[in-house]
Amino acid sequence: LRRYWLSSMLTRGINIADVTALVALQRTGTFFASTTIIILAGLLAVLGASDDALRLAQALPFVAEHSQSSWETKILIMILIFVYAFFKFSWAVRQYNFSIVMFGAAPEPGSELSKDFIEASNSLLTLANKSFNYGLRSYTFSMATIAWFIHPLLFMLMTAWVVAVLYRREFQSRTLKAMRAAITSAK
Numbered sequence: 001l002r003r004y005w006l007s008s009m010l011t012r013g014i015n016i017a018d019v020t021a022l023v024a025l026q027r028t029g030t031f032f033a034s035t036t037i038i039i040l041a042g043l044l045a046v047l048g049a050s051d052d053a054l055r056l057a058q059a060l061p062f063v064a065e066h067s068q069s070s071w072e073t074k075i076l077i078m079i080l081i082f083v084y085a086f087f088k089f090s091w092a093v094r095q096y097n098f099s100i101v102m103f104g105a106a107p108e109p110g111s112e113l114s115k116d117f118i119e120a121s122n123s124l125l126t127l128a129n130k131s132f133n134y135g136l137r138s139y140t141f142s143m144a145t146i147a148w149f150i151h152p153l154l155f156m157l158m159t160a161w162v163v164a165v166l167y168r169r170e171f172q173s174r175t176l177k178a179m180r181a182a183i184t185s186a187k
Helices: 002-012 016-048 050-058 068-104 114-150 152-171 174-186
Strands: none
Touching (some): 016 050, 016 114, 050 068, 068 114, 114 152, 152 174
């Protein structure tokens, strides 16, 4: 669909809607990157006060027993997940920035450079989308990791559930079917 977007953009000349769409993608990545920083700060605070956090967690009736080292290991794994997410989101933002520059350098409609521009821009936007999606997947798997603090079996169950949800969304969703229909109708 991006290829069709870029092709139609070049036939009409770049307009504000095309750049606005890119800026919206960039802002979404920026939002998640800055939110990830806040989450990391919270996790580091919990790690710094792990004695108190562990006591509080173990006072809950549904939370399994944790040793201090296993508790801190779980917090560190959560930190690693969100560090990864931050780098993916911030890289997506940079790639969307590069895409905005490419849109500004787009050839005139009907130019012999149009096909190369479409392929290069589509490749860059694909990479930006992949980076953003990996960041989102990090968030999704962090939800399963939270279950690990309650019980290891719940963690395994939630991880399987997250994989099933992601599989369904990526390969079986109505959204994907609608996008495939849009591609078919654009041909």
